[in-house]
Amino acid sequence: MTDFDCVVAAAGASSRMGEWKLLLPWGRSTVVETVVENALKACPRVFLVTGFRGDELAAKFAGNPKVVCLSHNAWKQGMVSSLRRGAAEVTTRRFFVALADMPLVTPALYERVAEACSEEGQVPAIQACRPVFQGKPGHPVLFDRSVIAAITAWKEGESLKGLLSTLNTVTVEVQDAGAVQDFDIPSDYNTARSFLGVSLPRDDAQGKTTGAIRFTDDFLRPGMLHAAVLASPHAHARILSVNTEQARAAPGVRGVFTGADWTNLIGLYMGDKPPLARGKVRYHGEPVAVVVADDEASAQTALRLLEVNYQPLPALLSLRQALSAQAEVLHPELGSYSHIPAIFPEPGSNVAHRTKIRKGDAQAALAIAEVVVEGTFSFPPGDHAALEPRAVQAELSGEGRLVVRTSTQSPFGVRTLLARSLGIPELQIEVLVGAVGGGFGGKAGIQLEPLACLLTQKLGGRPVRLVNSREADLISSPGRPGLEAHIRLGSQKDGTFVAAEIEFLFDSGAYADYAVNVARAAGYACTGPYRIPHVKADSLCVYTNHPFATAFRGFGHIELSYAMERAVDLLADKLGMDPAELRLLNAIRPGDTTPSNSVLDANTGNLAACLQTVQRRLGWRADRWTDQQGKVHAQGISTFWKAPAIPTFTDAGALLTFAEDGSVTLATGVVELGQGAHTGLRQMVAEALKLDPSRIRVVPQVDTDTSPHDWATAASRSLFMAGRAALDAVADAVRQIKKIAAQPLRCPEEDLEVAGGRVFVRDDPRYSLPLEKIVLGYVYPDGNAIGGPVIGRGKYIARHLTHLDPETGEGRPGLEWTLGACGIEVEFAQDGGFRVTKAACTMDIGKLINPDLARGQVVGALAMGIGFSTRESFVFDQKGRVLNASLRDFKLLRFGEEPEYFVDFLETPQGDGPFGARGLGEQGIIGVPGALAQAVSRAVGVNVVDLPLTAEALWKLREGRS
Amino acid sequence: MKIQLTVNGSRYEKDVEENRTLLRFLREDLGFTGTKEGCGAGECGACTVFFNGKTVNACMVLAVEADGGSVETIEGEVKDGKFSVIQEAFDRNHGLQCGFCTAGMILSVKELLHRNPKPTEDQIKDGLEGNFCRCTGYTQIIESVLDASGQLPKKGELHHA
Incomplete structure (x- = not known):
């Protein structure tokens, strides 16, 4: 933030535009409000010089003490006269001048110009500074106070350019076209207008705040x-x-x-x-x-x-017990179960799956490593505790089809798996999904649906409703896996990692469900985002007599991250190194290889910058300190990565259709779980079509009869993959629109442009037609019609993914890697109780589509991570019964327990992501357990090995008990 | 037994089993499905409604107890086609994600703002303690309440260069 006042010239009448442009919609407000908002992010005060319709502007900003409206009667005399009016009021040493019709001038541009002008002691002194983009002069312009006299003396009607030519003006090259982007005619406005990076309200907000939107169990009906x-x-x-x-x-x-x-x-x-x-x-x-x-x-x-x-x-209640040679085999039929080829069960044992990673020679490298640490880390299974308990309704329709309404993340997966397990053709099954009250992985796959379907089949097709009680939702339906991890990590004396030997034992409970793939994901990502040349890992999914486990937010990565980050902390202790420094030194970069030996390409985000941002946010300290009230504070820092654990052929479809008024409907197979994917997709379509989002709707329900196929709403891949499919559908529709419009507009298709709800000739926008005249076919004055409905078809399928080699793990499992860092500060009271006071997360998400949505995802994930680390686990009695199967005892984070959150995003573009975006829904949770355990370890002076960090666990830790 | 009550200003008269909760009665017998059941045990607050002017967990009240009483649910919040200030603030500030807690949350906020039209952040946290949200981590709900009470929200720490 600079200390400079900003004069915003807002007096003109926009005569060429045909309508006054300052109050045209932009982002979530208007053009002028966006300009003022951007200026205020960089400057403490804005002087808004108004003329044409000045009263309206004054009314608009009346409530904002940082905006001073200056009415300027002589506005028709031109820009410099407005400048003079504003300059007379400024009080700061330097001041900016910006234009009210340039909403793409970002706060960063102000910073950039101020920075360029900050070189003190230049002779002659800098009087003005102007950004230049590709040779074109832009805005904002910074003036020194000393030139006010020159501005006052400047002749009426002369241009800003002329004025600047008489001053000692320096220019600064900028890379941001927003510095020069103004719009004087409608087609410029429509083309320049962006709907990305804008916090539009959610599509479903009103349905949810009024209670009108219906979740599965709200479809209850008599009979x-x-x-x-x-x-x-x-x-x-x-x-x-x-x-x-x-x-x-x-x-x-x-x-x-x-x-x-x-x-x-x-x-x-x-x-x-x-x-x-x-x-x-x-x-x-x-x-x-x-x-x-x-x-x-x-x-x-x-x-x-x-x-x-x-x-x-006798129940098998520990992983080691389940793996011992004497253990009862819980699934003697394991060898005969059908499974996907990526899963490697070991019949005759309790191993449901094993992923092996053999990269380099870890054993040899560890034998000669200068420093080696070793540790065992664990946590018990737990639950997602989405607020909506799982619910399903199943019936046979009149023609005997199975109709299933369910709270699932995987409508198409449910259809396929029902077909397989019940022996019914997919054509005879319809799966309907409306609003889903949170998933977090817990509603992926197939859950209550088969039982409900079997029941309706037995009962003459009558509709059967099956809803979990909270207790059943916690223990009968799947939760998340527990983990025991054993890690040996070796480095050189300077901290450079050389090798790791890793064993992950995932407690899948009684059935394998998604946990087999969780173990696989933890295997291929086992090191976390670090450069380690030699890796040996075995990641096992193990049957026990605990409640069974499925996908959970982070999908193997939260688990591996906790264990690996603990091992890195042990190493930092042994080396006497700052844990942030050690992570920075080993942070993965483009060109490095993952444990499965796939090379990270140029799309890899900037992990080092993420770490540094978190350090800055926390005010990073690697020590423990006591405040004036005697409270002990400590911080922890971690890194994380995640690649979606998806089938190599994971797909997404999109269908774009138009109504008679030219409005647009996008249908996808993406389920809205609260993550906001539909809103993000709507913004992407708006951006691609350059059409106001209010004229676009994303179909909120998924119906497997009519929605295009989509693998599942999981793995943080909806915005990426359905986004790509939606852009493909837009491109397809635009091609069709141009083809139809080229005839009445009598020009080649390639000369046409679509924006602002019109199709027009690029270099002569006077030749144009509104979309509503084209999208259902064009009708000539004599009645002849051409074209027909435009239907945009879009698709995407995962690119270049391969299976993993069963013996070495080699292969390419990750569509994209989202990288980030996490920081936690804790405060211990004198009674030994602690609370988390700060939680920071910086993630490289490629492109920010909707800042409020993104922040909501990350804050929610951080909160869930704090719960995960401090309380959210099942408590078992000696016979393996769950003692805390209610929300009274399975404690979630309540109001008032939240720390101060710091959420930052970096935008290293994902080359193949839609507008450069990559997934971000799960990732915020991943780094929390590691960072929190580090902070608590430092505060208490004992290394945390097991989660959750309940009061009892902490007491035991301090007392040295187990 | 037969009970009479007012829901969102309209009178209803219905036969109801003695062991039916007010929550099930509202949802299943009267069709006010905006009110949700998250736990059925008074823990999560998703079923919060106004009963005789005070918020209750509708899963902890029997329908027969509501005989002769007055109930307001989320469906009563939109008046004359206009959203309430609280609804608009939740919309504007992303004070919701999956929406399963939202109806109960908004009614708890309404009660809080009745008692205390300009609550501080700490007072908001105290006032909404009985409502779980599993998605948001609460920050954007707190911002929504500050906005609804005319106190400009302090927008997190989002930094977008």
């Missing part, structure tokens, strides 16, 4: 049957018998079912799970029987009449 599920009270037991007689006879009951009713196996990547437990229960909370009744109360009442005889079995 639906209600299912209630009996959950296993044991972590591991044989089911000796289930007596359903009394329950069947209870009032209102339409059906009672147990595992014996079906032989289907369900699974996302591996079909290992029956819809209801068969013969055995493998975790506390596993569905054992289901009652379907006319209403929920009857179903619940009948549930209590079920009699199940269990023979409890």
Whole structure:
């Protein structure tokens, strides 16, 4: 921020534009408001010189004490007269002059000009400084106070350029075309107007603030049957018998079912799970029987009449125990389960999957490494705790099709997996998804849907509603995996990493679900964003008798990051190095290779800059200090990366259609979970079509009958992949529009441009037509018609991805790597309790599409990371039963527990991303556990190895107990 | 038993089971599905409604207790086709993501601003303590409340060069 006043010239009447341009829409406000907003980000005060319709402008800024409106009656005398009016008021040593019709002049341009002018002691003294873009003079112009006299004496009607030529003016080359971008005619305005980097309100905001938007369970209707599920009270037991007689006879009951009713196996990547437990229960909370009744109360009442005889079995409750040679094999049929080729189960053991990484020779390198550290780090399984419990409604339509309304992140995945596990053609299944109340990975894959579908099949196709209670949502449906990690990390004396040996044991619980792929992702990304030439890693997904696990925000990367960052901290301690310095030294760069030996290309973000920004935000200190109240403070810093763990053929489709008024509808297969992807996509379409976003709608629901195919709303890939598909659809539509318009406009297609809802001749915009005359076909005055509806078709499919070699892990798994850094400050009270006071995250996201949405994603992720690190885990009793299966005991972050957040974004473009953007939804969480554990370790003086850091865990840590 | 009550200014008379919660009654019997069930145990605040002028967790009140009473739900917030100041502030400041907590959150904010038209940040945090949001990390909700109460929000630390 500079200390200079800014004079904004806003007096003109925009005679060439045809309408007054200052109040035309721009960003989320107007042209002039954007200009003032930008100026105020760089300058403490703005003098707005007004003339034409000056009262309206004065009214607009009346509430803002930083804006002083100066009415200027003689505005028709030209720019310099306005300048004179403003210059008379400024009080600072230097001042800026900017134009009210140049909204693309960014705060950074002000900074750049001020910087260039700051060289003191130049002779003769600088009197003015002007930015120049590709030889064209631009704005803002910085003046020295000493020239006010010259401005006052300047003749009426003369130009700014003339004035500057009489002064000692320096110029500064800038790379930003915004410095010279003004618009005097409508087509310039429409072409220049940008909808990126603008915090438009969410598409669904009004639907959500009014309660009008409908989530799955809001579609409840009379005549639906209600299912209630009996959950296993044991972590591991044989089911000796289930007596359903009394329950069947209870009032209102339409059906009672147990595992014996079906032989289907369900699974996302591996079909290992029956819809209801068969013969055995493998975790506390596993569905054992289901009652379907006319209403929920009857179903619940009948549930209590079920009699199940269990023979409890010893439960496998630790990863080491599950891997021991004597351990009972929880899935003896593992060898016969169907699974995707990327998964490598080890039949005869409890290993559901193993990813091997063999890069270089880690063993040899560690043997000769100058410094080696070693540690074991762990945390138990937990849950996503999205606020909307999972819900599904299933029925058979009149023609016998299965219609499933569900709260899923994967509508098309549900369709495919239902088809496979129920043996129904996909053509006979329709999956409908409206608003989903948070997912965080927990609603990816297939969950309650198969059971609901099996029930409706058994009950003559009547609609069946199945909704999780909170308790069932926490333990019966999948949570996130636990982890035990063992790491040996070696470096040279100067801290340069040379080798790592890594073992990750993922606790997948009773079934594999997404956790097999979580383990795979943690394998290919195992080192975190560091340059390590020799890596040996084994990342295992292990069956235990805990509740089963699926995808969770960060998908393997939060887990690996915690373990790896702890190991890096041990190394920093041993080397006596600042942990930030050690990370900076080893930070990955373009040209380096990942553990799977794929080369990071020029699209790789700037990790070092992320680290430095976080350091600046925290006011980085590598020591522990005590404040005046006796509270102890410490900070921690970490880095992170993430590449989406997606199939090599992950796709996204988009369909762009038009209404008779020329408005646009985009259909995708992306589910709105709260992440705001639809709003981001709308902004991208607006930008590509140069059309006001208010004339564009993104279809809020996904219907597998009509929506274009999309792999899943997961892996932070919607904005990237559906974004690419949407841009492809726009390009396709624009081609069609030009082809049709070229005939009535009598010119080659390539001379045409589409912007502002019109198609026009680029170099002579007087030849133009509004889109509504083209998009459904053009009709000549005599009635003849040509063209027909424009339908933009767009698609994208992951590029250059390969499978990983089963023995070495070699391959290219990552579509894009989002890099970032995270910082945490903690404060310990004298009673030993602590709170997180600062949380900072800087991420290189390529291109910021909607700042408020992006900030919301990162702050939410940081909050979830703080919860993850300090409390969010299941607590088990000795028999493996979950003791905290309610929101009273499974504690989420409440109001008042949040720290001060610092969120920054860097924009190193992703070459293949839409407008250069890459994914950012999950990533904010990844670095938190590592940074927080480092801060607490430093504050307490003992190294944290296990999470979560509850009061009890901290007490044990201080006391040296385990 | 038969109960009578007013919801968003309209009178309703209905038969209801004694063990039915006000939440289920509103959602399933009257169709006010804007109110959500997040836990059914009074923990999350997603089912917050006004009952006789005070906010309650509708999952913790029996429908029969509401006999003769008056209830306001999120559906009553839009008056004469106009959004309330709080709704507009949530919209403008991205005070929501998935939206499952939003109805309850907005009604809790309404109660807070009744009591205290210009709450400080700390007072906002105290006042909304009973409402969970799993998405936002609360910052943009706090900014929405500051905006709704006419106090210019201090916009996070977003830096966009």
